[in-house]
Amino acid sequence: MNNVEKLYNNLESIENLPAFPQIALEVTYLLRKESTSAKNLYDLIQKDPVLVSQILKTANSPFYGLHEKVSSLVHAINLLGFVQIENIVIASALLSTMKKFPVGRRFNTNQFLDHSFGCGITAKIISNILNFNTGGLEFSAGVIHDIGKVILDLYDQEDFDKILNFAYKNNKSFYESEKVLFGITHCDLAKKLLKKWSLPEDLIDAVVNHHSPKKAKNQIMASIISVADLLTYSEGIGFGGNYSKFLMEDQEGWKIITSNIEVSKKIDLALFTFKLFEQIDEAKKSYFKELH
Template sequence: MNKIEELYNNLGKIEDLPAFPAIAFEVIKLTRDPDTTSRNLEDVIKKDPNLVSQILKMANSSLYGLSREITSLNHAINLLGFVQVENIVMISVILSSVRKLPLHKKFNRDKFLEHSFGCGVTAKIISNILNLNFSSAEFSGGVIHDIGKVLLDLYAPECLDLILENAYNKGISFIESEMELYGVNHSMLGAKLLSIWGLPEEIIDIAENHHSPLNAHNKLLVSAVHVADLLTYSEGIGFGGNYAKFTLEEDDGWQFLIQEANLKEEFDLAYFTFKLYEEIDNAKQLYFEES
């Protein structure tokens, strides 16, 4: 048994395994409960000053163009809506948690976060353009899809170095390099971690199948994140160790999206690129302003 297999098999027994913040998990459960009120969310969120700050910052951003300042958390929650509140909480806890971890010196934390965040935003853009309704799962799942790489960096940094070196030397993807060397990959590790955390099944589905969307339970949702992952790489947003070349038009996930969304053949892929940069720039002002 190699070290990555050992890590996967014993993941639940690791004493210092990162924990998903309880407050974020509670917010996710509340936002998906039809009986939840804004007061219920306020009671939970106000326990974390950082989340309160992020939500008020979003509510007072130029995206909403209000003439007066929003100072009430409850008002901000009602203005933004539960979906956007969940998005803010998810990205805030991921950014905060990853930055606090003692990551390996060869693991570029900022580039990893930039890629993860870019994938979430791009998945949201795809969802909006294609009029798909995923109730924010595409954003949350996009942000967290590569969390298994953090586990590699924490518990098997020497293996991570070999995976990256092999991928670079052979011009292959990170996951191809993992499977070639160890037979276990970051998608498997990430899905197991999210299961231990007790996150929603749709988020686990994204982590487990974002490289093989046609194997997913929700093929459309995971295909959107899969394509977002590819577009984020192609536009140079962050870095996750992928050196493989690809043609989007020939990708199975992209073809599935086209089929399910009834896209025309003359669909303008350049529009995705335009919206990608526009929305990334807007979002960075909100989420990375103080990073």
């Protein structure tokens, strides 16, 4: 048994593995109940002033492009809706959790977050343009899609380096390289971690299968994350350990997306690129300021 397999098998017993913020878990649980009202959500979130502040700051940023100032939590909930509030809560929780991880010697946290949030933003752009009915958690899934790499870097840095070196020397993706070298991937590690954190199953499904969308219960959702990941990589937003060359038209996620849209709806990569760079700058103002 190699060290990556040992890490996978023992992940749940790691003592210094940070827990996901309780308030975020309570929000996601509450929003899975059909009977939940705006007042229920308000009563829960208002107990955490820091989270309220983050929601208001994000709601008032150009990232959401609202035409009126959001002045209160009630206003934010009514204007943004449950799904976007959940997106903000999960993204904010990820940032606060990342701060609790010990700093790896080799993994660049800032570059990782640039890539992660770039993927989330791109996923949101794709979903908005194509108007797929996926539940609206593309942003959160994109943000958290590579969390398994952080676990690998923190608890098995030697093998993390081996994967990066193999990817670089062989023009492979991080995912392809870890499959060849160890069999266990960052997606497998992410599945265990996100289940330990009790995050929503639809979110876990997209994260775990973003390299293999055909295996996902929601293939469209996983494909959006897959394509967003590739677009973010190709545009040089952050770094996720990918050194492979690819044609988008050959990618599984792209094929699933394009087979599920009308011929008249063309995907304009130039438009995606423009919106990506425009919105990544705004997202940095909202999310990255505390970390960079």
